Amino acid sequence: MTEMKAVGLYKYLPASDPECFVDVSVPKPEPKGHDLLVRVQAISINPVDTKVRAPKDQVEPTPKILGYDAAGIVEAVGEAVTLFKPGDKVYYAGAINRSGSYAAYQLVEDAIVGPMPQNLSFAEAAAMPLTTITAWEALVDRLGIPAERGASKGKSILIINAAGGVGSVATQLASYFGLTVIGTASRPQTEAWTKKHGADFVISHRQEFLPQLQAIGFAEGVDYILCLHSTDRHWKNMAEAIKPQGRIASIVENEQPLELGLLKSKSASFSWEFMFTRPVYQTPDRIKQHQLLETAAQLMEQGMIQSTMHEQWQGINAANIRLAHQQIEANQSIGKLVILA
Known part of the structure; x- marks a missing residue:
């Protein structure tokens, strides 16, 4: 053998x-x-x-x-x-x-x-491969974004941890699909990396999302959110930042129960993505x-x-x-x- x-x-x-x-x-x-x-x-x-x-x-x-x-x-x-x-x-x-x-x-x-x-x-x-499959499935299969160039023009997405492996691909794909992309970062290097890969705006994931989004012109929040870092920590922020009838997806397992009731009045949806x-x-x-x-x-x-x-x-x-x-x-x-x- x-x-x-x-x-x-x-x-x-x-x-x-x-x-x-x-x-x-x-x-x-x-x-x-x-x-x-x-x-x-x-x-x-x-x-x-x-x-x-x-x-x-x-x-x-x-x-x-x-x-x-x-x-x-x-x-x-x-x-x-x-x-x-x-x-x-x-x-x-x-x-x-x-x-x-x-x-x-x-x-x-x-x-x-x-x-x-x-x-x-x-x-x-x-x-x-892994990050591309994860990003594509999260955007297309879980969030329901059309996989066509420019098809989602006028829609917005918040990508939490946009400088990571999945975030770097998701930012590029979302931009290709026509979305206005807001990435989160916490350091000058990660902010620069996020902009390099196509983010239109960058905000901090160490501060509340909605006030930052409102400051850059997204008064009601965003149409989609892709969470690539600490679902537990960002859950309430995501619930506040998602628009009515918006969609949230995450790849990061929760350690505490998630309060899904925060999404009810907005008829917002939540999906998991696991590429395996x-x-x-x-x-x-x-x-x-x-x-x-x-x-x-x-x-x-x-x-x-x-x-x-x-x-x-x-x-x-x-x-x-x-x-x-x-x-x-x-x-x-x-x-x-x-x-x-």
Whole structure:
């Protein structure tokens, strides 16, 4: 049996612990059915990586391989695959219930994989899949915004934490869809990054939203809100800032019960977005992830969307993965951190 190099974990430890991640050799997988075997060229690190690794008592009998963003080259395909062939360059976010991208090779279902944008490097492409899927699904599937250029002109959206990985893509997509985009930021660097990616206005998420929105001309608030940071902390602010019959979506799980009654008088709606829902539950429409990644690749090739890679490291190994997790957990990230194989 052929072996491959990977970075795995046996124990769920703090990222500062030297045994948090270890370099391992594991069997190289073989594709069957609708799976692609991808030779991983670059990965990016997301907050979900750190949440899965978060300390707990569980011990794995075999190394668990994390990683939910990658760009690479199709090495082989299962007998049912028609979307791709060996040699194709692809990008994808995988599934949270399967072995991940911290490895030389990875199996991933073809329905959740996209053709890599031709104008991007592997590193630039690896920054994009998870955040693009999340942003697209949140805007289009959860908030109901038409996925057409300029179709929502005259409508407004508030994106909380607009300089993060998802926010950087959501800002660009919302602008492309025609929305007036108000991003939140809290530092000069993040404010500049947010404006660079297409925000029309930037306000602070450390102050009340509605007075700031009113000061820049949004007297009644906004039509849509996308929450990408602390749903608990911002809930009342969001309820005040959403227009009557507006829509709110969040990707950040709550730690306390949310007072949905605050939305009742406005007939406002609230939705969750979790980009792993489709692959984990094998929903019949999971081909939409392939389709949206394909459309996003075309937008990147046309220059409508830019890669959100902010940092690039060399070497998918335990030491780099540990450092990357520590950086993500410091909550100071701008854009995406990418690691090349």
